[in-house]
Amino acid sequence: MIVDLNLKGRNILVIGAGMEGAKRIKSLSNQDCKIIIVSETVNESLYEIEGKNTPIIIIRRKIEDPNIIDEFSDIFIVFASTNDPFLNKKIIARAKEKGILSYSMDDASSSDFFFTSIINIDETIQIAISTSGKSPLMSKIIRDRIENAIKNIIGKKDTDNIKIQEFAREHVRNYIKNQHERRMFLYSLVDDQEIQELVAKNNMNKVKERIINTLDKWEDNKGR
Numbered sequence: 001m002i003v004d005l006n007l008k009g010r011n012i013l014v015i016g017a018g019m020e021g022a023k024r025i026k027s028l029s030n031q032d033c034k035i036i037i038v039s040e041t042v043n044e045s046l047y048e049i050e051g052k053n054t055p056i057i058i059i060r061r062k063i064e065d066p067n068i069i070d071e072f073s074d075i076f077i078v079f080a081s082t083n084d085p086f087l088n089k090k091i092i093a094r095a096k097e098k099g100i101l102s103y104s105m106d107d108a109s110s111s112d113f114f115f116t117s118i119i120n121i122d123e124t125i126q127i128a129i130s131t132s133g134k135s136p137l138m139s140k141i142i143r144d145r146i147e148n149a150i151k152n153i154i155g156k157k158d159t160d161n162i163k164i165q166e167f168a169r170e171h172v173r174n175y176i177k178n179q180h181e182r183r184m185f186l187y188s189l190v191d192d193q194e195i196q197e198l199v200a201k202n203n204m205n206k207v208k209e210r211i212i213n214t215l216d217k218w219e220d221n222k223g224r
């Protein structure tokens with residue numbers, strides 16, 4: 001099942017920060033979570049993140065024992081990403097014992113989740129492709145193919161409409177109490193020719209004004 005994980009404020013423990021671990025750490029580094037790295041050596045691509053404000057703690061230590069997990073509290077996910085399959089296995093087993101979500105870099109079948117191939121459109125829309133560990137290579141090839149075709153399907157109009165919907169959803173709750181009506185109102189914005197013309201002209205302030213005006217009238221219509 002593909003879900004969009006909210007890691008805000010969570011503590012993530014990454015054990016092993018080589019080439020592959022570093023890729024995962026980079027993906028985590030813009031998720032507003034705290035990253036604790038325990039690794040004998042650290043891939044040099046991480047040096048640039050280390051000095052920055054991102055909440056990352058790097059502990060350079062060779063570990064023998066998966067009980068390292070017990071040294072930290074409130075861990076949400078443990079990444080077992082060393083190049084030692086036996087150690088990774090032990091880390092996963094300990095995490096499972098403790099009921100912590102775990103991810104194995106070298107054994108998909110024991111991971112609680114997989115990374116996906118992601119198409120990111122304007123930091124607003126994400127499309128994820130997964131074969132659930134069957135063939136990461138095919139996920140990548142399919143991503144390439146979709147990325148090329150997608151330019152004709154999803155564009156600025158869609159990302160603008162997402163911003164409008166975000167604004168409207170925030171306000172509509174204060175005006176329309178009934179969920180069916182709220183849904184109808186939100187759909188009506190996408191079908192509203194004038195709004196869509198303003199969107200095309202990049203006049204977002206006018207769109208927002210219009211939304212508020214329409215909502216005001218909506219309430220009037222209810223005779224309040």
Ligand SMILES: C[C@@]1(CC(=O)O)c2cc3[nH]c(cc4nc(cc5[nH]c(cc(n2)[C@H]1CCC(=O)O)[C@@](C)(CC(=O)O)[C@@H]5CCC(=O)O)C(CC(=O)O)=C4CCC(=O)O)c(CCC(=O)O)c3CC(=O)O
Pocket residue numbers: 105106107108109111113114115116117118129130131132133134135136137138139140143
């Ligand atoms: C299970 C999973 C768990 C996880 O790591 O999350 C996993 C596991 C493993 N990958 C391995 C190898 C490769 N991985 C890639 C590429 C990607 N791998 C990604 C995800 C996943 N990889 C998860 C399943 C996702 C799915 O099934 O869809 C992508 C999509 C996302 C990302 O990495 O962020 C990213 C493409 C991003 C993009 O560009 O779009 C390539 C291709 C290349 O490098 O060119 C190869 C070499 C070719 C091959 O093996 O297919 C190995 C064997 C290591 C070994 O041989 O020792 C394992 C371990 C195992 O299978 O047990």
Ligand SMILES: NC(=O)C1=CN([C@@H]2O[C@H](COP(=O)(O)OP(=O)(O)OC[C@H]3O[C@@H](n4cnc5c(N)ncnc54)[C@H](O)[C@@H]3O)[C@@H](O)[C@H]2O)C=CC1
Pocket residue numbers: 015016017018019020021022038039040041042043061062063064081082083084085087105106136
């Ligand atoms: N999931 C995926 O997409 C892929 C997974 N892999 C697998 O990932 C694993 C890791 O690969 P790389 O990152 O390339 O290896 P690497 O050799 O670059 O990194 C391994 C890291 O683990 C650390 N480490 C090893 N033993 C340790 C210990 N006892 N205590 C503390 N730190 C320790 C090392 O210091 C190093 O930083 C391999 O098993 C590989 O098969 C490889 C390619 C893709």
